[in-house]
Every structure is written in C-alpha cells, then in structure tokens.
Amino acid sequence: MSKKLNASSTETPAGGALENVSRRRFLQGGTALTLGFILPAGAAEKLPAAGPGKAGIGLATNVTFEPNAFLHIGADNSVTVIAKHLEMGQGSYTGLATIVAEELDADWAQVRIEGAPADAKRYNNLFWGPTQGTGGSTAMANSWEQLRQAGAAGRAMLVNAAARRWQVGAGEITVSDGVVSHPASQRQASFGELAAEAAHEAVPSDIKLKDPKDFKLIGKRANRKDSAAKTNGTAQFTQDIHLPGMLVAVVAHPPLFGARVKSFDDRKARKIKGVVDVVQIPQGVAVLAKDTWSAKKGRDALNVVWDDSTAFKLGSDEILARYKALAKAPGKLARQVGNTDTAFAGAAKVIQASYDFPYLAHAAMEPMNCVIKLNPDGAEVWNGEQFHTIDQAVLAKVLELKPEQVKLNMLYAGGSFGRRASKDVDYLVEAAHIVKKTHGRLPGNPAIKLVWMREDDMRAGYYRPLFHHNLQASIDAQGRLTGWQHRLVGQSILIGSPFEAFLVKDGVDGVSVEGAANLPYAIPNLTVDLHTPTDIAVPVLWWRSVGSSHTAFSTETFLDEVAQAIGKDPVALRLELLDKHPRHAAVLRLASEKAGWATPLPAKPGERRGRGVAVHESFNSCVAHVAEVTIHKNGAIKVDRIVSAVDCGTPINPDNIRSQIEGGIGFGLSAMNFAITLKDGKVEQGNFDSFAPLRMGDMPQVEVHIVPSQAAPTGIGEPGVPPVLPAVANAIAAATGKRLRNLPFNTQELAV
Numbered sequence: 204m205s206k207k208l209n210a211s212s213t214e215t216p217a218g219g220a221l222e223n224v225s226r227r228r229f230l231q232g233g234t235a236l237t238l239g240f241i242l243p244a245g246a247a248e249k250l251p252a253a254g255p256g257k258a259g260i261g262l263a264t265n266v267t268f269e270p271n272a273f274l275h276i277g278a279d280n281s282v283t284v285i286a287k288h289l290e291m292g293q294g295s296y297t298g299l300a301t302i303v304a305e306e307l308d309a310d311w312a313q314v315r316i317e318g319a320p321a322d323a324k325r326y327n328n329l330f331w332g333p334t335q336g337t338g339g340s341t342a343m344a345n346s347w348e349q350l351r352q353a354g355a356a357g358r359a360m361l362v363n364a365a366a367r368r369w370q371v372g373a374g375e376i377t378v379s380d381g382v383v384s385h386p387a388s389q390r391q392a393s394f395g396e397l398a399a400e401a402a403h404e405a406v407p408s409d410i411k412l413k414d415p416k417d418f419k420l421i422g423k424r425a426n427r428k429d430s431a432a433k434t435n436g437t438a439q440f441t442q443d444i445h446l447p448g449m450l451v452a453v454v455a456h457p458p459l460f461g462a463r464v465k466s467f468d469d470r471k472a473r474k475i476k477g478v479v480d481v482v483q484i485p486q487g488v489a490v491l492a493k494d495t496w497s498a499k500k501g502r503d504a505l506n507v508v509w510d511d512s513t514a515f516k517l518g519s520d521e522i523l524a525r526y527k528a529l530a531k532a533p534g535k536l537a538r539q540v541g542n543t544d545t546a547f548a549g550a551a552k553v554i555q556a557s558y559d560f561p562y563l564a565h566a567a568m569e570p571m572n573c574v575i576k577l578n579p580d581g582a583e584v585w586n587g588e589q590f591h592t593i594d595q596a597v598l599a600k601v602l603e604l605k606p607e608q609v610k611l612n613m614l615y616a617g618g619s620f621g622r623r624a625s626k627d628v629d630y631l632v633e634a635a636h637i638v639k640k641t642h643g644r645l646p647g648n649p650a651i652k653l654v655w656m657r658e659d660d661m662r663a664g665y666y667r668p669l670f671h672h673n674l675q676a677s678i679d680a681q682g683r684l685t686g687w688q689h690r691l692v693g694q695s696i697l698i699g700s701p702f703e704a705f706l707v708k709d710g711v712d713g714v715s716v717e718g719a720a721n722l723p724y725a726i727p728n729l730t731v732d733l734h735t736p737t738d739i740a741v742p743v744l745w746w747r748s749v750g751s752s753h754t755a756f757s758t759e760t761f762l763d764e765v766a767q768a769i770g771k772d773p774v775a776l777r778l779e780l781l782d783k784h785p786r787h788a789a790v791l792r793l794a795s796e797k798a799g800w801a802t803p804l805p806a807k808p809g810e811r812r813g814r815g816v817a818v819h820e821s822f823n824s825c826v827a828h829v830a831e832v833t834i835h836k837n838g839a840i841k842v843d844r845i846v847s848a849v850d851c852g853t854p855i856n857p858d859n860i861r862s863q864i865e866g867g868i869g870f871g872l873s874a875m876n877f878a879i880t881l882k883d884g885k886v887e888q889g890n891f892d893s894f895a896p897l898r899m900g901d902m903p904q905v906e907v908h909i910v911p912s913q914a915a916p917t918g919i920g921e922p923g924v925p926p927v928l929p930a931v932a933n934a935i936a937a938a939t940g941k942r943l944r945n946l947p948f949n950t951q952e953l954a955v
Contacts, residue, residue: 268398272325273353280395282309287319287326288342289589291616293920294859295342297427305420306354310381318613321591335591338624340822340918359407364400441572444585448649450491453498456663459514459884466508472501484636515740516884526671526692534734535710538720541728546686550677559945560753561878563667569617570660571630575638576650581608587616589623597628601635621745626700658889667746668694672757682769687726692734694743718754724780748924751821755925759817763933790827790848791818798829798846813938817929822918824851830930838954842903850910852917861907867923873897
C-alpha cells in the first residue's frame with residue numbers, strides 16, 4: 204500500500220454491545236481520579252498505585268515536563284498528547300488532542316500526537332475495565348473527563364511554576380495559546396520556558412475544569428493532526444515498515460472454513476526469484492520472500508492439497524433456509540413488554556414482513572498486516588493496533604513469552620470497520636506462528652512482515668453475520684399500534700469469545716439484538732427473541748455499527764409499513780411514539796425540517812422520486828436521516844440527497860463529526876449493492892470487482908446538522924451507518940409503492 208494513503212475510516216468494532224452494555228456495567232458507582240486517570244469504580248483497587256516517576260512514558264523527545272500519562276511538554280515548546288486510541292481514519296488523534304489542548308490552553312500549532320504503548324494500567328479503555336483498546340465508538344466518550352483532567356492538571360502546574368518564578372499569586376496569571384502571562388507586570392513565558400520548573404510542582408488534587416462557554420478549541424474548527432502526514436507520505440502505516448533483513452510472508456489459506464493442509468509441494472514456489480523459505484503453520488502454508496510481490500508469486504505457485512473432511516460446506520441459500528425454519532418457533536427472549544399474544548388476538552389488522560441480510564466483508568483500504576521481530580528478551584510488533592491488551596496476551600501465549608515481553612507499536616491504520624479488533628487475534632497469531640516456525644531456521648532470525656492480499660482478506664477473513672428477521676405488528680380498531688413482535692436468527696459474534704462472559708445474558712448475545720431489544724418507540728406490547736445457531740462455521744465479527752447495521756433497517760422500514768397501514772405520516776407517527784425519547788425526537792424534527800419534509804419533491808419527467816426517513820440510536824448517539832431518491836425506468840436507484848441530524852453530546856470537532864456522518868452514509872449505501880455469498884462453503888467474492896463499495900460519483904449530496912449540547916460526548920464513528928439504508932428503502936417505497944426488504948437490493952423489482 205502506498206505511503207500516500209489517506210484512509211477515511213471508522214472506529215468500530217468491538218461493537219455496540221461494548222459501548223451500550225459494558226459501559227453501564229463498568230461505570231456503576233462513579234469514578235475516581237489518579238494522576239490524570241479516571242478509573243471505573245471497582246477497577247482502581249485492581250491496579251497498582253501510581254508512584255513518582257510512573258506517570259510519563261517518555262516517548263516524546265526533549266521531554267522536560269510530564270504531568271501525567273497523557274501529556275508531555277518539551278523545552279522546545281512542543282506539546283505532545285499521548286493517544287491511547289488507534290487512529291484508523293476516524294479522527295481520534297485530533298479529537299483526543301483537542302480535549303487536552305483546550306484545558307491546557309495550548310497553541311494548536313504546538314500540539315502533536317503519539318500513540319500509546321500497550322499498558323492497560325495507564326491506558327485502559329475506561330468502559331472496558333482494565334483492558335486497553337479502541338472500538339464501539341468509545342474513544343471520545345471514555346476519554347472526555349480523563350483528558351480534560353490531564354490538560355487542566357498540566358495548566359495548573361505551569362501556572363504554579365510561573366507564580367513561583369515571578370513571586371505573584373497564581374490567581375493573577377492567565378494562559379492563552381501556549382503563553383503564560385502576568386498582565387499586571389507584563390511578564391510572560393512560553394510552556395517550554397516553564398517546563399523544567401513545572402516538572403517540580405505537585406500534581407494538583409483539586410482541578411477546576413473550564414466552563415463550556417469559555418471553550419476556544421472544542422466545538423470549533425481545528426485542522427486534523429494526521430492529514431498532512433497522510434498527504435505527504437510521511438505517515439507510518441504497517442506497510443511502510445522496513446527493518447534490516449526483514450522478510451515478507453504471504454499465506455495460502457484453505458478455500459473452505461475449517462479445512463486443513465493435507466500436503467503441499469513447494470518446488471515451484473522456491474524457484475521464484477526472491478523466495479527464501481516456505482513453512483506450514485496451523486492457518487495454511489506461508490511463503491517468505493524478500494518483497495511482497497515475490498512472496499505473492501511464490502504463494503500462488505504452491506500446490507496445496509487440503510483436507511476438507513471437517514470443513515464447512517453450506518452455501519448462503521442453505522444457511523438462509525435453515526434460518527427461516529428456525530424463525531417459525533420462538534427463540535430466547537431478549538425483551539418482553541406487556542402481552543403480545545393478547546394484542547395480536549384482539550387486533551383489527553396484523554401486518555408482517557421478513558428481511559434477509561447477507562454476510563459482509565469489512566474491506567478496509569489497508570488489508571490485514573503486521574510486523575513481528577523476535578528478540579532475545581521478547582518480541583516487538585508493529586501494526587495498526589486496536590486491541591492492545593488482548594493482542595498482547597494472545598501473542599505472548601503463542602510465542603511462549605510473558606505479556607510484558609511483547610512490545611506493541613501502534614501505527615496508523617488504513618481503516619478497520621471492526622476488522623482489526625479481532626476477538627481471535629487471527630492475523631497477528633498467524634504472523635506469530637510464522638515467526639516462531641522460522642526462528643532459528645533462518646540466518647539472523649529476521650523480522651517478518653505478514654501481508655494479506657485483498658483476496659485473503661475477503662475470502663479468509665471475518666464477516667458481518669448473515670441474519671434473518673421476522674416482524675409482526677398489531678393495529679387495533681382505532682388505528683393504534685398495539686403490538687410488536689421481532690424475531691431474529693443469526694450467528695453470535697460473542698459466543699465462544701473472551702467477551703461472552705459479560706455480554707451474553709441468558710443465552711442472548713446483546714450485539715445481535717441491539718437496536719431491536721432497545722427499540723425506543725412506546726409500544727404497549729412488545730416481544731423480541733433470538734435464535735443463535737451454533738453449527739454455522741463462518742467466522743463472524745463486529746462490522747461498522749454491529750447489530751444496528753441490520754436491526755435499524757428492519758425496524759425502521761417496518762415502522763413505515765405500520766404508518767402506511769394506519770394512514771399516518773411516517774414522521775408524525777414516529778414523533779408520537781417517541782414522547783419519552785427527546786433526543787430521538789429532536790434529531791428527527793431537525794432532519795425533517797432541514798430536508799423540507801412537508802414540501803413535495805420536484806418531479807423529474809419520466810422518473811419516479813421519493814423521500815424517506817429513519818432515526819436510530821447507537822453508541823449512545825441519535826441520528827436521523829432523510830433520503831431523497833430517483834428511480835429510473837430500468838430500476839436503477841440514484842440517491843440524490845441525504846439530510847442528517849446528529850446528537851452526539853458535546854461536539855468536540857464539528858468538522859470531524861460531519862466527516863464521520865458523511866463517511867458512514869457512504870459506507871452504509873455500499874450495502875445496497877454488495878454481499879459476501881457462499882457456494883458449497885466457498886466465498887464467491889475476492890476483490891472490489893465483485894464486492895464493489897460506493898464510488899465517489901454515486902455519493903449523494905449530504906447535509907449534516909449537529910444538535911447543540913453540553914452533555915458528555917457520545918459515539919460518532921458508527922452511528923451514521925444504521926439509518927441510511929432504511930431511509931433510502933422508505934424513499935424507494937414512497938417513489939414506487941414497492942418494498943425492498945432484502946439486502947442487497949434487487950433493482951429488477953423496481954423496473955417498469
């Protein structure tokens with residue numbers, strides 16, 4: 204991958220359940236402050252106390268002042284923010300730095316960012332307990348108070364140092380744009396000039412944070428801190444790592460999930476110029492070469508015989524048929540309100556719909572890769588590191604080391620959408636096995652860079668699960684929605700993973716039913732149940748917006764059908780049912796007003812036009828989209844315009860919020876057209892020719908409106924995705940009278 208990569212991505216993955224479920228669990232009972240850390244209640248006693256000299260990590264050069272683990276100030280006036288969250292294109296580095304710089308009153312031009320090392324004692328994700336990682340759109344939300352405290356502590360220590368130097372009261376000193384001043388005597392000093400003295404000041408125990416009305420950076424436009432490096436090629440992605448003597452490995456993976464190597468002939472592979480070695484590992488056969496292209500050519504020249512006796516061999520249609528059979532009976536109860544049996548028995552009208560959602564690949568711009576070097580005292584890893592604590596522990600086990608002997612270097616990542624937050628640490632483990640197998644076998648024990656081609660990522664990776672939904676609604680004689688039954692069938696992402704113990708309750712995977720079990724609408728009788736088949740061996744993982752990526756579609760399009768059956772405007776019906784959810788109602792009103800919902804769309808001769816709406820909460824943020832579409836005679840769909848409204852709490856960087864909503868819209872719209880399908884167990888797609896994301900020329904006009912708020916920030920990397928396709932589907936129905944309930948859309952149904 205070129206060093207000129209400027210990826211636009213999102214933060215995903217560990218999934219909505221980590222945001223919505225474990226946040227509540229870990230934050231019960233309040234928080235406590237320790238040297239710039241706000242620890243979840245109950246977690247503090249599990250961690251060793253921080254002592255003198257333990258707060259800083261010493262990554263930045265020329266560091267003379269380290270008030271806490273997140274801030275370094277150098278004598279050269281540099282302000283370095285240590286980011287514990289991965290920058291994968293979603294803007295986390297800029298957002299995290301903004302929070303610190305705001306309370307520090309730093310000059311934005313002085314600020315730089317470095318990725319934190321693997322150290323859960325100092326850099327844990329506060330919503331996940333003593334675990335470090337990025338996912339579930341938690342970066343800003345879990346760092347908000349923590350980093351404000353870190354920046355404010357640094358500011359206070361600089362002020363105290365200046366007061367001591369000038370022999371004046373600290374209350375007489377002001378700080379602005381990286382300059383500490385005493386207006387009465389007209390004395391001033393830069394951060395760098397005060398850094399050495401500030402390092403001797405005590406860390407304040409009582410820190411006063413800014414009033415939001417005094418914010419200078421938060422809520423304002425700030426240039427992204429990663430854009431220049433990504434534009435000029437200096438940004439370091441995994442593919443940019445070149446160590447002396449390093450070899451590149453490309454792996455031949457089995458064509459069926461669960462197949463194993465029976466035998467292989469590597470004679471042709473070894474004849475390829477640049478190929479150095481060929482080794483068998485549990486995941487397949489690895490070819491090691493001096494460069495990526497030689498390794499790929501060697502891998503392609505292998506003759507591998509696969510043992511598929513225990514492999515998974517069902518196709519997508521067969522899996523879906525099983526799911527539909529399961530859906531005929533009740534599953535495990537995820538939510539129960541009132542009595543739906545009574546509601547349906549007394550209904551004047553019952554409507555029903557079913558929905559099918561395919562497997563989906565993450566298809567990040569930068570496929571999976573990592574570099575591992577085994578040293579006498581441990582191992583060093585370079586990659587777009589998303590799950591520090593889990594990856595460190597699993598790699599240590601494979602390499603027979605202690606976790607602290609595995610050093611992780613967090614580089615930029617060219618996207619993830621959940622893929623790099625691998626619950627099984629799959630591609631890192633694959634690289635570790637290669638390193639372990641070649642250690643002592645190759646001269647100099649070279650570092651190994653594992654590179655997955657696009658086809659490897661699409662055929663041997665992990666996927667958003669295939670799901671089948673059945674919904675029914677009851678309407679009484681007065682035209683009121685009285686009952687709602689939602690049945691889901693699909694693989695669990697969590698069962699069998701490290702997250703099962705606290706995110707699967709009574710057999711119900713919270714990720715599978717999020718967006719359905721927490722439906723905000725005031726329906727007096729509601730049942731949500733789930734079937735989780737365990738005999739489907741397709742690897743599944745969180746995909747941008749996780750369960751909400753399919754539950755928002757089924758619930759929001761079905762509610763439109765209910766509105767049509769009752770004879771009510773879709774926006775009006777939603778507002779009636781959202782009386783106890785003001786945030787949902789506010790974004791719905793804002794989006795519909797800005798879109799001109801009450802005004803008919805201008806007609807286009809010979810073409811059908813429609814407008815549709817959807818609103819959804821995920822990762823504690825509320826987003827509403829209004830979509831305008833044009834349907835051509837051949838059934839082709841053109842999404843003309845999306846008007847969005849978002850409530851994500853305090854908007855730290857409004858431009859970044861708009862970018863994430865815009866990116867989420869493009870990401871979600873891609874699912875109109877693509878799917879991962881299996882035939883006899885084999886994935887049929889391999890690259891962007893058969894799994895084509897939305898092209899820029901097909902991107903609609905997008906307007907994003909941010910609801911003003913002083914509440915703590917909530918997620919933004921993923922919430923723009925779920926309401927997009929239901930809004931489009933509702934617009935298609937408004938234009939054509941036809942309901943498209945399955946993804947990807949079959950446009951032939953719309954042809955006239």
